[in-house]
Amino acid sequence: MLAWLAKAFQRSTLMKKDIMQTNDPTLKSFIPTPPESHFPIQNLPFGVFSTAADPAPRVGVAIGDHILDLAAIAEAGLLNVKPEIFRQASLNAFIALGRPTWRGTRAAISDLLRADNLQLRDNQALRAKALVAQDQATLHLPVEIPGYTDFYSSMEHATNVGSMFRDPANALLPNWLHIPIGYNGRASSVVVSGTPVQRPNGQLKLPDAEAPVFGACRKLDFELETGFIIGQPNALGEPIDIANAEQHIFGMVLLNDWSARDLQQWEYVPLGPFNSKSFATSISPWVVSMDALEPFRAESPVQQPEPLPYLKQSGKNGYDITLEVSLKAGQSAAPQTICRTNFKAMYWTMVQQLAHHTVSGCNTRIGDLMGSGTISGSTPGAYGSLLELTWNGKNPLVLADGSQRTFIQDGDEVAMTGWCQGDGYRVGFGAVSGKVLPARG
Amino acid sequence: MLAWLAKAFQRSTLMKKDIMQTNDPTLKSFIPTPPESHFPIQNLPFGVFSTAADPAPRVGVAIGDHILDLAAIAEAGLLNVKPEIFRQASLNAFIALGRPTWRGTRAAISDLLRADNLQLRDNQALRAKALVAQDQATLHLPVEIPGYTDFYSSMEHATNVGSMFRDPANALLPNWLHIPIGYNGRASSVVVSGTPVQRPNGQLKLPDAEAPVFGACRKLDFELETGFIIGQPNALGEPIDIANAEQHIFGMVLLNDWSARDLQQWEYVPLGPFNSKSFATSISPWVVSMDALEPFRAESPVQQPEPLPYLKQSGKNGYDITLEVSLKAGQSAAPQTICRTNFKAMYWTMVQQLAHHTVSGCNTRIGDLMGSGTISGSTPGAYGSLLELTWNGKNPLVLADGSQRTFIQDGDEVAMTGWCQGDGYRVGFGAVSGKVLPARG
Numbered sequence: 001m002l003a004w005l006a007k008a009f010q011r012s013t014l015m016k017k018d019i020m021q022t023n024d025p026t027l028k029s030f031i032p033t034p035p036e037s038h039f040p041i042q043n044l045p046f047g048v049f050s051t052a053a054d055p056a057p058r059v060g061v062a063i064g065d066h067i068l069d070l071a072a073i074a075e076a077g078l079l080n081v082k083p084e085i086f087r088q089a090s091l092n093a094f095i096a097l098g099r100p101t102w103r104g105t106r107a108a109i110s111d112l113l114r115a116d117n118l119q120l121r122d123n124q125a126l127r128a129k130a131l132v133a134q135d136q137a138t139l140h141l142p143v144e145i146p147g148y149t150d151f152y153s154s155m156e157h158a159t160n161v162g163s164m165f166r167d168p169a170n171a172l173l174p175n176w177l178h179i180p181i182g183y184n185g186r187a188s189s190v191v192v193s194g195t196p197v198q199r200p201n202g203q204l205k206l207p208d209a210e211a212p213v214f215g216a217c218r219k220l221d222f223e224l225e226t227g228f229i230i231g232q233p234n235a236l237g238e239p240i241d242i243a244n245a246e247q248h249i250f251g252m253v254l255l256n257d258w259s260a261r262d263l264q265q266w267e268y269v270p271l272g273p274f275n276s277k278s279f280a281t282s283i284s285p286w287v288v289s290m291d292a293l294e295p296f297r298a299e300s301p302v303q304q305p306e307p308l309p310y311l312k313q314s315g316k317n318g319y320d321i322t323l324e325v326s327l328k329a330g331q332s333a334a335p336q337t338i339c340r341t342n343f344k345a346m347y348w349t350m351v352q353q354l355a356h357h358t359v360s361g362c363n364t365r366i367g368d369l370m371g372s373g374t375i376s377g378s379t380p381g382a383y384g385s386l387l388e389l390t391w392n393g394k395n396p397l398v399l400a401d402g403s404q405r406t407f408i409q410d411g412d413e414v415a416m417t418g419w420c421q422g423d424g425y426r427v428g429f430g431a432v433s434g435k436v437l438p439a440r441g
Numbered sequence: 442m443l444a445w446l447a448k449a450f451q452r453s454t455l456m457k458k459d460i461m462q463t464n465d466p467t468l469k470s471f472i473p474t475p476p477e478s479h480f481p482i483q484n485l486p487f488g489v490f491s492t493a494a495d496p497a498p499r500v501g502v503a504i505g506d507h508i509l510d511l512a513a514i515a516e517a518g519l520l521n522v523k524p525e526i527f528r529q530a531s532l533n534a535f536i537a538l539g540r541p542t543w544r545g546t547r548a549a550i551s552d553l554l555r556a557d558n559l560q561l562r563d564n565q566a567l568r569a570k571a572l573v574a575q576d577q578a579t580l581h582l583p584v585e586i587p588g589y590t591d592f593y594s595s596m597e598h599a600t601n602v603g604s605m606f607r608d609p610a611n612a613l614l615p616n617w618l619h620i621p622i623g624y625n626g627r628a629s630s631v632v633v634s635g636t637p638v639q640r641p642n643g644q645l646k647l648p649d650a651e652a653p654v655f656g657a658c659r660k661l662d663f664e665l666e667t668g669f670i671i672g673q674p675n676a677l678g679e680p681i682d683i684a685n686a687e688q689h690i691f692g693m694v695l696l697n698d699w700s701a702r703d704l705q706q707w708e709y710v711p712l713g714p715f716n717s718k719s720f721a722t723s724i725s726p727w728v729v730s731m732d733a734l735e736p737f738r739a740e741s742p743v744q745q746p747e748p749l750p751y752l753k754q755s756g757k758n759g760y761d762i763t764l765e766v767s768l769k770a771g772q773s774a775a776p777q778t779i780c781r782t783n784f785k786a787m788y789w790t791m792v793q794q795l796a797h798h799t800v801s802g803c804n805t806r807i808g809d810l811m812g813s814g815t816i817s818g819s820t821p822g823a824y825g826s827l828l829e830l831t832w833n834g835k836n837p838l839v840l841a842d843g844s845q846r847t848f849i850q851d852g853d854e855v856a857m858t859g860w861c862q863g864d865g866y867r868v869g870f871g872a873v874s875g876k877v878l879p880a881r882g
Contacts, residue, residue, distance in 0.1 A: 147629050175644075181708070181715075184626060184719070187588055188588050200802050202801050212749070236720075268713075269616065270709065271709075272711070272714075280802075359716065362627060
């Protein structure tokens, strides 16, 4: 018993030491990472990539403007994980190895990439094999996603939507302050950043029309979100306690929950959004680990009324992540920032979302994606959708070239980015972007 | 070109001949099947089973009170499909081989099971290997389900719900007659018949209470549904045309969409049901092929207003399937039928559901499950949920032992069954059942 306790203590201490070391702001890699890079040695997010020379998708870690090929590194005997775990088209097999392996692998990679470690730095043959320039690589969907759930956890967003479509005096529905409201999304159409998005067709009911018509969506929108990936599943009938919920999260991504507002308005009563959301959901290719985000914990908003006991959390469960959305209006235009906000303003936290999702006994699976819901701040420039930014089209955005936008036009490219600001470095998410193509004729 | 046409014609003729032969009402198997059996030679539904002697799950076909082990039959060289396709824990690999293979395999099995075919009938060694008594087998979830969608396609059900919770004078919402309304369900918690169902905990708001409380669901309900399984997927951005939609369906199952009415009532606005449905959805273990259902096509209700062109169907797209629900009130009681209805009354058909689901460009995957929505007839005894049967608890059901039910009690077992009545035989679905266990303490 004593031996077991000593071992457990040693392991937990080692783990904390691992995180502290990997997150040390003074750490430097031999791969140059300027202060504005999203991928310094303090981050080391996981993703799946391929190259023209080796078109088989495999697992890698972003470092500066490069990717470290973990299959190659494991084949060289430098990781405690079998190479075949990394010779996969998704992170799922790696994730299945469990939290100590995620942490140990990140620590080993951190060590290998340090400026003062010669092992990889001075091995030209291995560098040639294991380091790939990001602009030479194709990035794939990082996880196989068995289930996609989308929450609705920004009070500002829910208030804006309620004001627009229901009653400004009672914008929040009665359940909103008690439940981290969520719904099941469509997992099949989750795509990786860069995948073009075809404007959906569907049923629309025009104002004052008697009957709906069929046609291309006229109110195509983005929703700025983050998502988290389930790393440790729970069995059917066994809820995840909020105290342990964080242990179940592998990492976070950026997420664009593309939305067809006119389809949504007509279809969503009484069972929720369906075709208006199912045509595409884009996520960023790099999954940032919770360990890398650890230094950027932040207080989340005070919750009043107090949540029910199963949703009561302690400590800091928000994260200070600066988020931006840019719109590139066609081929010639420059991307223009149209939203700046921060994840830490979210009312309901990820651990609350997960505790609520499973309290019924609902099971989760490795790779399940949980979207935050649109992240809106309290000022108009911080609204995370065009619906809110233009107040359902009433106040068009005027772009730099003088053109206006109420909703997204064909040819527009929407890009979202996000990062945590450290002292002289950033732990970033890269970007999630998508260009809108015309509807199917 | 002529050769191609001749071949295509020959193939289509062969296929029709295959179906006509396999569905011949006069066909007899050497495995006895009394007229009320669900599994005569005219059915041959696919499932996944295991036995104590061979605990590896594998694919089988139900025949009478037996299962034909397709792995064993393929190993004996009697099927044009590799044995490893059947040595799987799901039908997905078999389904992926495509419609001609489903059809050809069913025809080959039909031939093999005929009373006048000696090949298996008189081969005692092969019979011992390949025929398993159903009561000696464990039946598993037949498909791996990447996505679960649930529709809401019974006008009687939607009208009942609208009358109870909204406005009896305008019970159907404005979109209902235009859209086969559906929502994304939770695929992770779909379980096979026989799996006990734990009463969920969650948030309830009691009438006149200021705030919600946490506790065990007090209004646990079933929903009588059927489901269909996607056999041929469509790619993202490529809708399934209604004229071809049926080609994409592998087969049908019975489905119980367990529902926590009190959780649902509090959570469902504005994004639809979530925890109230995600704790369990039960399906029957046998997937009845569309070919076996072919003789039981029926007119579906006249649709007024006429649906939009992408939802316009021709021919008979309903199916005459008698459905029953029984409740077994605890250990000692006998099962008691509490609902009798028919699938053919469904307003929206499966091909309309699938055309609508994908018209936005949403992709489907092999094994996707699409629920019909609660199937209610026009008379109280034909309502497919306790919510409707007891009118939200106002008119309790009185059971044979004198006890009453408003909603499901712990220890109750709900079983659903369904069949098509042929001339002297039935093409049936078997049953989907589940016993309710007390909530987690």
